[in-house]
Amino acid sequence: MAARAMAADGTTAPSSPGGAIGPLLRGWRTRRRLxxxxxxxxxxxxxxxxxxxxxxxARPSEEMVLRLADRLDVPVRERNALLLAAGYAPRFTETALDDPAMGALREGLTRLLRGYEPYPALVVDGTYTVVAANRGVAMLLEGVPERLLTPPLNAMRLTLHPEGLASRIRNLPQWRGHLLDQMGRQLALHRSPALRALYEEVAAYPPPERSGEPSGETVAVTEEGASGPLFALPMVIEHDGRTLSFVSSISTFNTPMDVTVAELAIETFVPADPATVTYLASLTP
Incomplete structure (x- = not known):
């Protein structure tokens, strides 16, 4: 008979299912530097x-697994992985966004995006696939080649591809660095081969060539905006002969109980200068 070790709270499990949780838990604890x-x-x-x-x-109880995952701020999908590794059933469902059960959520997101117009706003999943967008985003995508607009759209690919928005982003080095850093932080939290492949793809894109400028050269963004110091890194983009400036904000759902919902992010773009505000207001019927 295999020997059993007694943990401080009385749980035992050297020979029981669930021993695989140890390396996973240690990995998350190390990432959190605890x-x-x-x-x-x-x-x-x-x-x-x-x-x-x-x-x-020792094998932790199901309650302890969830408590540890919460204290370590483990993403919902990975909490299921911890539960499985400990020998328990997954706690969090993963419902397709087009499932009838998600009808109220889809309607709420649609209302939110429409209400934000004329400012751009979109919803992406965990690999930056665009699941919904408003007319403000469609305005920014005008002139992008059709082949890049074939569903499923990917926000990172559309932004950083040389034939996408990258060719019009005036502060591309800064904005590209911001987006790659953002993806890097996500990769530190998620074991996602799809996200890793996307990161490697967009990070390898060559800089777009601009007429009248050497390849890769962009206009620098100074610390002073049109109405004073910048409060966040803007995306400065050319559109229809104008230069528009936006700062972005990303929102997620609080205490999600579904993997799909947990990985949704709503990104909104706020005008960063009066000229952008005035131009967008002129587009409103």
Whole structure:
């Protein structure tokens, strides 16, 4: 008979299913730069028990798995992975966005995007596939080649592709760096081969060539905007002979219980100068 080790809270499991959670838990704790003691204090446990779980000497209860995942701010999809590794059934469903059960959510998102017009706003999933967008986004995409607009649209690809918006973004080095950093932070949280492949694709795009400018050269953004200091890095983009300036804001759902909903993000673009405000207002019927 295999020997059993007793954890501080009385759980045992060296030979029971669920030993695979140890390396996963240790990985998340390391990413969060927490010691076993710090995690134990946050989760109302003991460093000894955390050590036993990480080394496979103890199997945490389902409640403890969820508590640890919460204290480590583990993404919802990965919480299911932790539960499975500990020998429990997934807790969080993954419902397709076109499922009838998501009808109220889809309607709410549509109303939100329309209400934000004429300012651009869109909804993307965990790999930046565009699931909804308003007319403000359609305005920015005018002139983009049709082959890049074939569904499914990808926000990162549309923005950074040399034939996409990148050719019109005046501060491309700064904005590209911001987007790649954003994706890098996500990759540190999600084990997503699709997101990794997208990152490698868009990071390898060559800079677009601009007429009258050397390849890769862009107009620098100064620290002073038209009405004072900039409060955030803007996306400065040419449109119909004008230069528009936006700062973006990203919102997610609070305490989601579904993987699909947890990975949705609503990105809105706020005019960063009076000229952009005036121009967008002129588009309103």
């Amino acid at each position: 010691s076993q003691l710090e995690l134990a204090l946050r989760a109302d446990s003991s460093a000894r028990h955390i050590s036993f779980v990480e080394t496979g000497r």
